[in-house]
Amino acid sequence: NRRYTVAVIPGDGIGKEVVPEGIRVLERAGQLHGFTLDQQWHDFASCDYYLQHGVMMPPDWKARIGAPDAIFFGAVGWPETVPDHVSLWGSLIQWRREYDQYVNLRPARLMPGVPSPLAGRGPGSIDMWIVRENTEGEYSSIGGRMFAGTEREIVIQETVMTRHGVDRVLRYAFDLARSREAKHLTSATKSNGISITMPFWDERVETMAGDYPDVRVDKYHIDILTAQFVMNPDRFDVVVASNLFGDILSDLGPACTGTIGVAPSANINPERTSPSLFEPVHGSAPDIAGRGIANPVGQIWSGAMMLDHVGEHEAAASILRAIETVLAEPRLRTPDLKGTASTVDCGKAIAQAL
């Protein structure tokens, strides 16, 4: 019997509703495929914790999390009580850096039976991976404010890109593209307007393309790229992007497939020198939290990506099939997909479909 240790962190809002469904499905998969998850649940990295302790995480959070095989995370943020940049920089964004999870991998795939907001697009017509740089770029903490509170007030924030940081995520994306049938990599840029960092990004893409003659490479400025996601989503296979552009594309891509409620993501440290983290793309969704109607598929699919990461490929594939089976059934879908199922109904249905 194979055992994996998993840190489970539900966080805020619908994170607390969808994580249990993710665990339900993972446990069932373990029974069927012969592995056990040793779960360590943590209540920190939530705004409730912040309100009690004045910090998002205890000072010894790293020791408490230890060295699990993976982290299974829900969502964080409750802007009514804690400003978003405080809650996020005190948890998720910190983890991505401290654990050097420099690849954020996110699929967008149109599933059978799921209604797409795009006209005339059927299953198979959208099937892409977004590879997002996850530790530097536009998400820097460098900068500041001058003349605060006066008419002359000014704020500055730096975007920082390093050859080290750009090359390693590009290499991951090129390798992924090479492993796919289409062998097609699209780079998101904005070198016509963002005139220092983005031309550098383009240069690194061009240089690395030399090592991958078998991969077809193109680039789009981010503005027209978002337009192309809507007009011609079938043109894309693997899309590599900076931290901010990847953030945008990995919400927009899933939206084109029907809902961001189904989109999973993996924050990966490819060298495995520290744990990787698996979380849905959606956030804590305060507007629907507490009503039991959140779509658990993004969390469950993130669980499948986690199993792939630890080496349980068969179990991961069977979860994906179970998701497809359930999504094809309107009555088993949650309201964001025009269904009537609750979060728990949908989670149970997927566990059963295994």
Place this chain on the structure above:
Amino acid sequence: NRRYTVAVIPGDGIGKEVVPEGIRVLERAGQLHGFTLDQQWHDFASCDYYLQHGVMMPPDWKARIGAPDAIFFGAVGWPETVPDHVSLWGSLIQWRREYDQYVNLRPARLMPGVPSPLAGRGPGSIDMWIVRENTEGEYSSIGGRMFAGTEREIVIQETVMTRHGVDRVLRYAFDLARSREAKHLTSATKSNGISITMPFWDERVETMAGDYPDVRVDKYHIDILTAQFVMNPDRFDVVVASNLFGDILSDLGPACTGTIGVAPSANINPERTSPSLFEPVHGSAPDIAGRGIANPVGQIWSGAMMLDHVGEHEAAASILRAIETVLAEPRLRTPDLKGTASTVDCGKAIAQAL
């Protein structure tokens, strides 16, 4: 007989094809409504000019443009011969700053008869204005590169926001929202990730909202906002955004209405201390340039915005009606809208429909 001086700058690629159609329609509108355009055509601000002169514009470009009532611009950029950041910073981006055109105003409207890539959306269901900050923000020229050519290479680029710069564009957007029936303003932010500049942007929005109790204000992070444009475009009325976010939203919004080929834009200096500039949202489109199939509607509609700016409101409205009439007719549409008309056919049809 009223006279207006207009600097006409076709630029590159399809700019050279659609500007003449814009002029055709403007001249016809002048005949019908009793005004004349004194046109001064310029060949600079094009990559051809750059290849001949080594600069995008002559040193005395400001004197040559003089003080027209408006600038009517096509598009610039020909990346095969001149890198985009060179051509753009040497022309359009420079103008926006030198002429202090701090508002970039861009409508996205679903027109009768135009097929939308979104399922089940009809005319009227998308009708928004995007107000983009146009002189500061993410488009700064501050930053640089260190350790170039080595493994330690690093690039830094600063985003700069000032209270002066943010407040004036917000005020424009709030005033515009107030003038509309829905009185609804959406602010694009990313204050959960971009932790210095975007929280400042949010603060200024919140402060100014106090002066506009009659305007309903909400905010979305840019990632989920792009998703909402696809899933619920009818939720938006006026959207205000930073330079980069506005750039993205004003390509994505028009894409949701069928094509960015019809989208116009106005780079406005509201105080009229310097000329405003009118240009389509689309670029020079090297992939289709020279084939006579570019959609001239974005350019023509930009001409209507220009007429509105100089005070010819009736003529502007009649151009809009003519555009609607022609777009409703599949055979008068260009190929991007699944029609068979050429650029010239479509331009002539709109002139005639006046």
